[in-house]
Amino acid sequence: MSTPFYVSPEQLMKDRADFARKGVTRGRPLVALQYADGVLLASENPSQALHKISELYDRIAFAAVGRYNEFENLRIAGVRLADMRGYAYDRRDVTGQGLAGAYAQTLGTIFSSAGEKPYEVELFVAEIGDEASDDKIFRLTYEGMVADEHGFAVMGGNAESVGRYLKEQYAAGGDLAAAVRVAVAALGQSEGETRVIPADDLEVAVLDRTRVQPRKFRRISTGTLRELLGDRGTETPDGDRPEDGEAAGVSMPSSVDRPEDPTDLVSGGTPPLEDPLTGEPPIAPPPEPGQ
Template sequence: MAMQFYASPEQVQRDRSEYARKGIARGRSAVVLTYEGGILLVAENLTSLRKISELYDKIGFAAVGRYNEFESLRRAGVRMADLNGLAYDRRDVTGRALANAYTQTLGAIFSETQKPYEVEICVAQVGATPEADELYRITYDGSVMDEPGFMAMGGSAEAISTVLKERHDVAADLPTALALAVKGLGSVGGENGAARELGASQLEVAVLDRQRKGRAFRRIAGAALESLLGGGKDEPEPEVGEAGDTAPPAPGEDKPTVSAASVDLEGKPDDDDKKD
């Protein structure tokens, strides 16, 4: 009779943790940090798949690791936020509540399934002031940490965090904050430890803009991103209803209210009546 294989719970947990960390380390890193105008989210991304997204009005989402796994988490977070905002009030949807939900989900997956999720995510909520901004890091095992103004995720998170810690300033403007994030991402991964130069085509960038009413999430790409990388000013596109929007389309031509295929014969004699 064959002996049943036994592994202690501690060994099982260590194996799962090592498996998840190795999977996350194979991906590219992402950076989230606060600045004067809100929260900046930057990810090194060479594909069209999104690592950075919007969860709700003032709440953003960033992730590294296996795409199909963190995408399912993102979709679940959007559904939860929409349902809570509809059932109660939009102000009742908070980044802390979403972070708690992600913590419970990832913790249950890590402890109850054979394969843990190979993901690390950030839930960011912009406040009225820099002091009110919130950054939550949720790891593959359901652990959650409230980060103090900046964070890096991915395989080289420690080295990137060292660069951010030295120069992070909550009073910095957007071009300065973006330059710091790009410097941190480019500080690892080069040949023989050399720094890399990252261009606009290699980056996915978005902000949670403190000044925007309603939905604060805004993507930065194309010419706007290249301008910021060159030290230019941030010039966001005007929101719907703001001055500067294009004029509304001219009203269309009047259309008939009665179909040409049907004639109103009410009150007119029928053919049978004419025969009488």
């Protein structure tokens, strides 16, 4: 009888962490930052269909980098959990900290399980309050660690370069236009290079406390984004930009000078919208009275 191959637990965890980290850092960066009226989330994403930034509940948003099918399953699970908790108890009982804790438990369990690979994802769970001091940004890593960020946070590829730029240029308490400009400029930073990202290749959304609706999540359209950004110099010509179909990490021609980005890669096909265990569709939030 042959002796089974032995790997120490420390080495096993290190190998799993290296595997997950490489999958995340090869993707495009994502920025979350606080401004006067809420929280802004921005990323480079030419796709008009596969979103990295989404709504979880009334005042809570979700953003992720990593494998699309993996973080999409996490998003759906978070929406379902929030809907069930809000329906069974009260909508005020659904908090960003509660959802971040649930995500941390799920990611930690998957990371430490020897029966499956770790998720190649990192997440932001953002929540706004009635005042700017009540806003929260939670960052979750692939191994289930949670960090409470203040001011701004970055994850994904080129995170160090983007973070250095934000540390120098970010000013707390600015308006939406200032927040969009500094976030988009930061996304174009890399080692020894500064890019001007076309507005069509950006995905930007906000949690806006000034909205009169209970649901505070709002996507920034391309037209509005161009107005907020103003004159940023010469953008990338249309002929040098990838087609929308390449936003999900589909293999691109070698003539396109762009690093491989598995961040949005759908491995194993697009995940079903229904619960893989029960087969039920996601639960829609109950309507507010008078809405």
